[in-house]
Amino acid sequence: MLPIDFSALLASSIHDIKNSLGALRALLTQLEKIYIDPKPDELKHLNFEANRMNNILMQLLILYKIDLSQFSPTIDEHEVGEILEDVSAQQSTLLSLGNIKLITQCDNDLHCYCDSTLIGNALCTLVNNAQRYCLTKVLLSVAKEGDYVVFCIEDDGKGYPENLLTSDYKQLPLIDLATGNTGLGLFFTDTIAQLHVQGDKRGFITTDNNSQFGGARFRLYLP
Amino acid sequence: MTINLASKKILIVEDQAIMRETIKHIMVTFGARHIIEAESGLNAITAMRVDKFDIVLCDYNLLRGKNGQQVLEEARHLKLLPINAIFIMVTGEQNPEMVLSAIDNKPDDYLIKPFNQQQLLIRIDRCYTRKKFLRSIDNKIDSGNLYQAIECCEELLQLNDKKMHLPLLKLRAELAIKVGDFKSAEAIYQGILQERDIPWARCGLGVVAFFLSFYDQAIETFQNLIKQYPVMLEAYDWLVKAYESLGNNESAMSSLNLAVELSPLSILRQKKLALLADKTQNLPVAKKAYMATIKLGKNSIHRSSSDYAGLANVYLKSNAPNEALKIVYELNQQFRNDPEAKLRSALLETRIYQAKDNKTLAQQAYGKAFKLNEEFNRQVSRELRLEMAKTFFLNGNGENCDEILNDLLKTNIDDKPFIKDIELMCDAIIGEEHANTLIQEIKKELVDINNKGVSLFQEGDIQGALAIFEQAITKTPNNHTINLNLIKVLIHDLKASQLASEKILRTQSFINKAIEIGVPHSQLSSLQKELTSLKENLSITS
Numbered sequence: 001m002l003p004i005d006f007s008a009l010l011a012s013s014i015h016d017i018k019n020s021l022g023a024l025r026a027l028l029t030q031l032e033k034i035y036i037d038p039k040p041d042e043l044k045h046l047n048f049e050a051n052r053m054n055n056i057l058m059q060l061l062i063l064y065k066i067d068l069s070q071f072s073p074t075i076d077e078h079e080v081g082e083i084l085e086d087v088s089a090q091q092s093t094l095l096s097l098g099n100i101k102l103i104t105q106c107d108n109d110l111h112c113y114c115d116s117t118l119i120g121n122a123l124c125t126l127v128n129n130a131q132r133y134c135l136t137k138v139l140l141s142v143a144k145e146g147d148y149v150v151f152c153i154e155d156d157g158k159g160y161p162e163n164l165l166t167s168d169y170k171q172l173p174l175i176d177l178a179t180g181n182t183g184l185g186l187f188f189t190d191t192i193a194q195l196h197v198q199g200d201k202r203g204f205i206t207t208d209n210n211s212q213f214g215g216a217r218f219r220l221y222l223p
Numbered sequence: 224m225t226i227n228l229a230s231k232k233i234l235i236v237e238d239q240a241i242m243r244e245t246i247k248h249i250m251v252t253f254g255a256r257h258i259i260e261a262e263s264g265l266n267a268i269t270a271m272r273v274d275k276f277d278i279v280l281c282d283y284n285l286l287r288g289k290n291g292q293q294v295l296e297e298a299r300h301l302k303l304l305p306i307n308a309i310f311i312m313v314t315g316e317q318n319p320e321m322v323l324s325a326i327d328n329k330p331d332d333y334l335i336k337p338f339n340q341q342q343l344l345i346r347i348d349r350c351y352t353r354k355k356f357l358r359s360i361d362n363k364i365d366s367g368n369l370y371q372a373i374e375c376c377e378e379l380l381q382l383n384d385k386k387m388h389l390p391l392l393k394l395r396a397e398l399a400i401k402v403g404d405f406k407s408a409e410a411i412y413q414g415i416l417q418e419r420d421i422p423w424a425r426c427g428l429g430v431v432a433f434f435l436s437f438y439d440q441a442i443e444t445f446q447n448l449i450k451q452y453p454v455m456l457e458a459y460d461w462l463v464k465a466y467e468s469l470g471n472n473e474s475a476m477s478s479l480n481l482a483v484e485l486s487p488l489s490i491l492r493q494k495k496l497a498l499l500a501d502k503t504q505n506l507p508v509a510k511k512a513y514m515a516t517i518k519l520g521k522n523s524i525h526r527s528s529s530d531y532a533g534l535a536n537v538y539l540k541s542n543a544p545n546e547a548l549k550i551v552y553e554l555n556q557q558f559r560n561d562p563e564a565k566l567r568s569a570l571l572e573t574r575i576y577q578a579k580d581n582k583t584l585a586q587q588a589y590g591k592a593f594k595l596n597e598e599f600n601r602q603v604s605r606e607l608r609l610e611m612a613k614t615f616f617l618n619g620n621g622e623n624c625d626e627i628l629n630d631l632l633k634t635n636i637d638d639k640p641f642i643k644d645i646e647l648m649c650d651a652i653i654g655e656e657h658a659n660t661l662i663q664e665i666k667k668e669l670v671d672i673n674n675k676g677v678s679l680f681q682e683g684d685i686q687g688a689l690a691i692f693e694q695a696i697t698k699t700p701n702n703h704t705i706n707l708n709l710i711k712v713l714i715h716d717l718k719a720s721q722l723a724s725e726k727i728l729r730t731q732s733f734i735n736k737a738i739e740i741g742v743p744h745s746q747l748s749s750l751q752k753e754l755t756s757l758k759e760n761l762s763i764t765s
Contacts, residue, residue, distance in 0.1 A: 018315070025337060029241050051337055058317045070485070071318065072452035075422055077389045082349070089341035109385050113419060117317065117335065198420055 011064045014057050025050050041097055048094045055125055059188040073115035073195045080110040080142045086120045100131050106142040112149040114196055114222050122189040126153050126218055129185055133157040151220040159209035160216045198223035226351045228255040232274055235260050236267040236281040249340045264289025271303035283314040289522040296328045297524040306365040307358055309350045324456045326491040356387055367735035370751045373398050396427055403744035405431050426458055433465050441465040456482055472503045490519040497533055510537045528554055528564035535571050544578045562599040569595055570614050589618055605631055613648055632665050637703045673704055680712055688712050706737045707746055714753050722761045730754055
């Protein structure tokens with residue numbers, strides 16, 4: 001049998017799934033019309049899950065392109081406040097379900113140099129994960145630390161499992177079947193963080209369980 | 224939100240009814256009252272002919288006909304979009320700036336699908352706020368007054384808006400390049416790079432090097448950028464230009480080929496690739512690129528009969544005259560009542576039948592071309608006229624050939640690349656020195672006219688000098704020296720006589736023209752300063 005070029009196969013399948021997902025979302029919108037306000041929360045949830053799947057597929061496609069050297073970030077100066085605003089907007093559907101609070105914090109006029117679409121996408125996935133594992137709140141805060149701008153996501157959940165506390169995110173952790181945790185979000189964020197270079201400094205990420213609320217803490221450092 | 228949607232005219236271009244409905248619903252919820260929907264690119268263009276929109280939300284992947292980029296290009300080309308309108312491209316691409324990057328005509332912003340209500344509103348609001356901030360500059364650029372646009376830019380920079388600081392500097396540097404003030408552009412880019420390694424600033428330095436003719440340095444800059452950012456199409460486009468300027472068409476073509484692979488939907492890149500491959504005799508690449516251009520052209524404002532002619536020529540060069548004839552037939556089908564297309568097809572038929580050794584039909588086609596040339600003459604593009612001149616010569620009609628050549632040389636005397644094309648053509652079929660002789664004659668004539676005008680001016684006969692230059696400019700509209708001298712005399716006249724706003728406007732339009740044809744900043748900037756101060760005097764006295 002010929003060897004299977006699994007990554008190419010996967011990439012084209014992702015395109016297929018993405019199209020399906022698009023159709024699914026359209027159907028959802030149609031379905032939504034049947035209900036009068038207030039619409040059932042399940043609909044919002046469905047929408048959100050569809051978005052989440054879309055996000056994951058996007059990340060896979062970008063990783064595939066990076067692997068083939070067909071991708072490079074569009075680096076420019078961006079206002080951190082705007083990036084946070086984008087993340088909150090993206091999460092607004094789920095947040096409106098009411099159980100969990102997303103708090104964002106940063107200094108006015110704080111700027112960073114990055115591909116804001118990429119970073120926004122990565123933060124969304126991670127905030128989203130935090131929402132799944134926290135109890136009541138997630139804090140997304142940004143501050144300058146030496147030569148880096150640091151994006152920090154903290155929650156009040158149980159914290160990261162042991163397998164996600166490694167410092168080597170390049171090593172995709174094994175899928176934990178019990179929790180369904182893949183670490184893809186971390187792997188993706190670490191990969192794109194490293195595409196952000198300034199002089200001899202590169203972006204990186206860290207994970208620990210030192211959240212000020214007692215849960216997991218994720219940090220993204222951009223030079 | 225700072226934007227008030229109630230007063231805005233909004234166009235939603237989207238082929239999926241549900242999506243259109245959803246977007247409309249969001250906009251209405253937030254106060255929008257004037258919303259027009261279009262489910263195809265064609266309908267979008269029709270709608271823009273009727274209404275002047277403030278906001279256009281356009282999906283990139285429209286199922287039938289034009290895609291979003293083609294809508295944008297056509298709308299800008301036909302000036303259907305008000306200068307201060309915002310055009311947001313909606314796309315499923317995660318990195319649209321790269322994947323969809325066209326050579327020109329970028330949308331004001333991209334909105335990535337899927338998006339929710341808040342994401343849509345934030346995008347519109349930010350885009351609108353930014354556009355509003357830059358309004359004064361955009362207006363000046365639109366009216367061609369680049370020096371005034373620079374002044375507006377400087378004024379806005381004084382506001383010290385941190386968020387807009389870098390975008391303003393970028394714009395300022397681009398404007399400096401446009402007026403040929405390369406030193407200022409270089410200083411701006413270097414200043415930025417001292418703080419931070421930003422790809423567009425590095426690319427800008429390459430562009431400056433290009434315009435200062437430091438081609439090797441430019442090439443190195445672009446190559447390094449591409450190494451680090453393999454999808455940065457802008458760097459590829461400039462790299463191609465730099466290679467071309469060095470006369471290295473082979474490298475230009477292979478670089479462009481890479482850029483085309485990354486952005487196969489960009490018609491202008493495909494077109495350029497076809498021309499370059501044609502020049503370097505790489506017929507397979509030329510054929511493929513011409514075919515792609517023709518296909519993309521079906522729904523594009525950049526559709527041109529020259530692409531069909533190019534493809535027919537490639538077939539002719541590959542000894543496939545029957546294939547070439549088929550393309551000519553298609554050309555005739557696609558472009559009815561288009562004089563340029565008619566002339567092209569007559570010229571092609573002449574050569575095809577000659578290749579097939581069919582003297583009667585070849586003679587017939589030549590007769591047709593002859594007539595069309597008499598009828599439309601200057602109405603057709605200069606490349607085609609050059610082709611016509613060549614055909615005249617090859618058919619033993621040197622007189623008509625020289626008539627066209629003289630006219631082309633006169634109107635384009637300062638356009639070095641085109642003059643080079645004329646020289647190459649002459650060298651190849653008429654003989655060395657032929658072009659040069661014609662050029663020397665024209666230059667001498669221009670010097671005589673200039674001398675005459677200048678000496679009248681020095682004798683104090685301003686009106687006489689003005690008459691000389693005004694007449695000369697109608698014959699050689701693109702000549703640097705005559706443009707410059709006309710501007711000088713006009714300004715002198717303005718100073719000497721009663722100030723009149725229409726005279727100032729007219730002088731400004733000649734300065735704008737001079738920038739456009741590439742008169743150097745060093746010769747223009749002081750004239751612009753004088754005119755600006757005259758303008759200020761006028762507004763004080765009136």
